[in-house]
Amino acid sequence: MHTRFQELLLECEKTASEAEAKLSCTALWRILIQHVSIALLELIVHNRRERKGDSAFNQIQVSEILQPSDGTTCRLIGELLSIYENECQPKSSAEFYKVCPDRSLPCWTLLEKGQRHNAESLLIAMAARRNDDILGHGLPSAINIAAEVSAIKYLFEIFNRSGLIPSEDSNGGMVLVTSIGTKYTLKLLRLHDGHLSIYRRIKRLSTLKCQVDAQIEIGLGQKRKEQYTAEFSLENNIVGQGIKRYGQESISGWCPWILVPDRETSSFTGRENEFGEFLDWLEDSDSRACMIYGDGGIGKTTFVLEALHRLLDGAVESAYKPEIITFFTAKRTRWGIHGLQVINSSVPGLDELSYDILMALEGRGLQKEWYIRSGKELIEKLATYLQTEYGVNRKDHLIILDNTETLASNPEDVERLSRELRVLSQKLGRLVVTSRRREKLEARQIEMPPLSEDESVYLLRTRAADLGIDSITQTGTPRLKRIAKSCGRKPLILEVLVQAVKSSSTGSINDAQARVVRMQREELGEFLYSDAWERVNPEMQYLLLLMTRISEVHDQASLNLCCDEVGLTTIEANDALEESKGIARIDTYGKSIQIVFSGQFMDFTKNRQIKLDEVNVPEQKTVDKISRKYSQFLKNTTTQVADRIQRAFRHPYAKAAYTAYIEERYTECEELYKQALTEDPDNAWLHNRYAYLLMTKFSKYNEAYGVSKTAIRLCKDDPDIWFNHGMIERKLGRMNDAFTSISKAESLGKPSHLCHLQKCFAALSASPIQLPIAKAELRRAEEGRPSNDPYWNKVEDEIIYARQWLARASLRERPR
Numbered sequence: 001m002h003t004r005f006q007e008l009l010l011e012c013e014k015t016a017s018e019a020e021a022k023l024s025c026t027a028l029w030r031i032l033i034q035h036v037s038i039a040l041l042e043l044i045v046h047n048r049r050e051r052k053g054d055s056a057f058n059q060i061q062v063s064e065i066l067q068p069s070d071g072t073t074c075r076l077i078g079e080l081l082s083i084y085e086n087e088c089q090p091k092s093s094a095e096f097y098k099v100c101p102d103r104s105l106p107c108w109t110l111l112e113k114g115q116r117h118n119a120e121s122l123l124i125a126m127a128a129r130r131n132d133d134i135l136g137h138g139l140p141s142a143i144n145i146a147a148e149v150s151a152i153k154y155l156f157e158i159f160n161r162s163g164l165i166p167s168e169d170s171n172g173g174m175v176l177v178t179s180i181g182t183k184y185t186l187k188l189l190r191l192h193d194g195h196l197s198i199y200r201r202i203k204r205l206s207t208l209k210c211q212v213d214a215q216i217e218i219g220l221g222q223k224r225k226e227q228y229t230a231e232f233s234l235e236n237n238i239v240g241q242g243i244k245r246y247g248q249e250s251i252s253g254w255c256p257w258i259l260v261p262d263r264e265t266s267s268f269t270g271r272e273n274e275f276g277e278f279l280d281w282l283e284d285s286d287s288r289a290c291m292i293y294g295d296g297g298i299g300k301t302t303f304v305l306e307a308l309h310r311l312l313d314g315a316v317e318s319a320y321k322p323e324i325i326t327f328f329t330a331k332r333t334r335w336g337i338h339g340l341q342v343i344n345s346s347v348p349g350l351d352e353l354s355y356d357i358l359m360a361l362e363g364r365g366l367q368k369e370w371y372i373r374s375g376k377e378l379i380e381k382l383a384t385y386l387q388t389e390y391g392v393n394r395k396d397h398l399i400i401l402d403n404t405e406t407l408a409s410n411p412e413d414v415e416r417l418s419r420e421l422r423v424l425s426q427k428l429g430r431l432v433v434t435s436r437r438r439e440k441l442e443a444r445q446i447e448m449p450p451l452s453e454d455e456s457v458y459l460l461r462t463r464a465a466d467l468g469i470d471s472i473t474q475t476g477t478p479r480l481k482r483i484a485k486s487c488g489r490k491p492l493i494l495e496v497l498v499q500a501v502k503s504s505s506t507g508s509i510n511d512a513q514a515r516v517v518r519m520q521r522e523e524l525g526e527f528l529y530s531d532a533w534e535r536v537n538p539e540m541q542y543l544l545l546l547m548t549r550i551s552e553v554h555d556q557a558s559l560n561l562c563c564d565e566v567g568l569t570t571i572e573a574n575d576a577l578e579e580s581k582g583i584a585r586i587d588t589y590g591k592s593i594q595i596v597f598s599g600q601f602m603d604f605t606k607n608r609q610i611k612l613d614e615v616n617v618p619e620q621k622t623v624d625k626i627s628r629k630y631s632q633f634l635k636n637t638t639t640q641v642a643d644r645i646q647r648a649f650r651h652p653y654a655k656a657a658y659t660a661y662i663e664e665r666y667t668e669c670e671e672l673y674k675q676a677l678t679e680d681p682d683n684a685w686l687h688n689r690y691a692y693l694l695m696t697k698f699s700k701y702n703e704a705y706g707v708s709k710t711a712i713r714l715c716k717d718d719p720d721i722w723f724n725h726g727m728i729e730r731k732l733g734r735m736n737d738a739f740t741s742i743s744k745a746e747s748l749g750k751p752s753h754l755c756h757l758q759k760c761f762a763a764l765s766a767s768p769i770q771l772p773i774a775k776a777e778l779r780r781a782e783e784g785r786p787s788n789d790p791y792w793n794k795v796e797d798e799i800i801y802a803r804q805w806l807a808r809a810s811l812r813e814r815p816r
Helices: 002-013 018-050 062-066 070-087 106-110 119-132 145-161 272-283 300-313 350-362 375-390 411-427 453-467 477-486 491-503 509-535 538-550 556-566 570-579 599-605 620-636 641-648 652-662 666-679 684-697 701-714 719-731 735-747 752-765 771-784 792-813
Strands: 174-177 183-185 197-204 210-217 223-230 257-259 289-293 324-329 333-336 339-342 397-402 430-435 444-447 553-555 584-589 592-597 610-612 615-617
Touching: 002 018, 002 145, 018 062, 018 070, 018 119, 018 145, 018 174, 018 183, 018 197, 062 070, 062 197, 070 119, 106 119, 106 145, 119 145, 257 350, 272 289, 272 300, 272 444, 289 300, 300 324, 300 397, 300 430, 324 350, 350 375, 350 397, 350 411, 375 411, 397 411, 411 430, 453 477, 453 491, 477 509, 491 509, 538 556, 538 570, 538 592, 538 599, 538 610, 538 615, 538 620, 553 556, 556 570, 556 620, 556 792, 570 584, 570 792, 641 684, 652 666, 666 684, 684 701, 684 719, 701 719, 719 735, 719 752, 735 752, 752 771, 752 792, 771 792
Parallel strands: 257 324, 289 430, 289 444, 324 397, 397 430
Antiparallel strands: 174 183, 197 210, 210 223, 333 339, 553 592, 584 592, 610 615
């Protein structure tokens, strides 16, 4: 139907005569509303009969459908939508009642003053206009073809998004997708050699058959009549319900209402540190949000569900006992042994969460007053309703938002999502958010790293024992560790590997590994990175493609060269990489950084190009040019990073800690640092690196401060140790102490412009904030930058960030 309807719309817009165009609009309007009403009727009846009950036509005005008029058809659409939502497809009427934010559409001129700008009002207005006009029961009215065409286009799009516009199948039938995902072919209306129709009457012939009197369009100016038999019963037989409901659990006197899926695995492994952090957050009932972030396939959803079920099973104790627990997922795809599968083709939104909560509590579809609100207004209305009707306040409601990276696909959407998440956490409940990126939300941050080697081996053996796979259970630990490493120690890929061995006729691990590698190259990249790829703008895509063509590993200099070529700042590049976990690992060594792209992302970008200014990029000549410039830079530049690393990591335990840090095994890295310091307690540089880990990866500022003091006691004349100490003091809000330490670093040779920049940040972090001092230090940093600074671009980005921070702080300080 889609293609033919659009062809007719185009024909209508090209009609020279206004009178002919008005007749064409009427024809299109009638085709649209009849197809939507019949689609709703047949889907409802089909659903009721599938559920094998009675009253297939309960609450349906069948006589008004059998011999239609425009006004009754429009009214019936609203009534049928309500039934369809209650019985078949929850939230199916949301688009119909939602208020459109775009008030520039010509169709809104058809509305009376005070009418809402939504599809419901437009449907009513179009029906009234038709009845009051000469084509109905009135006199001629002013012609507004642009507005009527706009109305038809808007309503077509709304009904299409609601799943009520049929598509053509290979046999020429018109197909809809049911609430359970199966295809249903319309019986009462059909395509006629590619042409659409309206019906004038439907007549019962027998228990199982109807006669349809139809008119077939042959272009908008011609028609032919046709009569055909449809195998559709007008007999009554069934009714049903299709709405998720909260269940109630009883745990030692605690009886919460829960809407939570089952565990995703019975073989959960590891994550004890993350469990500890999560439970610690739960106990802090004043904390509004918890952010669990990490790479795709790392096990964020599995972790949250495991934590919830341990809480509900009484396996862990918590003083926090919410009255309602709601789990809402925005996941759209799943990757497994059968490859990439789409599990939700619709574009999710946070409004869906509010709809789900209310329908699951009340067990019925929503009234239209809920759908005409969205965003903050909808959240606030629901919060008030829960408080008034159920006595549930924000702290009594635990909400889990899963896979929020799919809720925003561009920077504007990310900002909107951040605002809505803040409102949710302020009004509706305590939030647990899982995402592949760090959402812009004030929250407790819990990073989900890859499993450790031992945890990976344990998972492989446990799953193999569950499935009776001897080839894995009998394999030695060293080989299983290598296998786990090849899978990135990600639970998802480890599980797929086990399933691949199980489904192999030979039970060969080698064959299964080869199969998983092929699957990773073919589809895993799309699962892991397609959403992140869609979020970044074309210039950032160009930068990432250019960098991955040049090398898997980049330092500050090569990043600068690539950014200069594309026309982006390094801070923009860093932000994109930090937000999209799994694309690359970013390590910092003093004032130098190292970026290591993941092998899976390298596969994802391999041979990929985009069109920018009509040119396919990156071009090979550009890759070669950047490579030459970087080689020349290496010849002219020296660095002391390697020397500092050699001094700090001279003991085997320290070297193992360094490796664990590089591989993002931060918890294991912390334990190795402790062992290394036991064996090498007088190594000031080792203490300094350990303090840096505690500060940057665990936010353990007080502990980091103590370790850093030890480093200073052991070595009082190293500028980097004093500089790091000042950064920790800045994080603790000790501006004066930070100034003293940073000044000491400057006196020992640390570049003065870097010291002034850190002092600026220290003044901004003070409580209360010290704006005049921050501005003065920023000015000194800008004035003191040497023109030959090899890290000019990085410092420039930090200065820009400081300016932005200052601007925001200045606005807050202004008297109101």
